[in-house]
Amino acid sequence: MDNSLLIQLGETKEAEMVFYHDDSESYELTFNYGALEKNATNLTWRFDTDEAS
Numbered sequence: 001m002d003n004s005l006l007i008q009l010g011e012t013k014e015a016e017m018v019f020y021h022d023d024s025e026s027y028e029l030t031f032n033y034g035a036l037e038k039n040a041t042n043l044t045w046r047f048d049t050d051e052a053s
Contacts, residue, residue, distance in 0.1 A: 027047045028044055029044070030044040
């Protein structure tokens with residue numbers, strides 16, 4: 001594994017994601033969805049339409 005991709009203790013990284021979606025009144029963004037369901041930590045953010053742009 002390339003260690004330059006890991007975030008070390010005390011280190012921060014910033015990124016931007018761009019994706020397409022159908023129009024809705026609210027949206028959910030979930031990380032780890034479907035990955036190792038038994039022990040995964042799923043992070044979910046819920047956004048209203050005005051927050052999601």
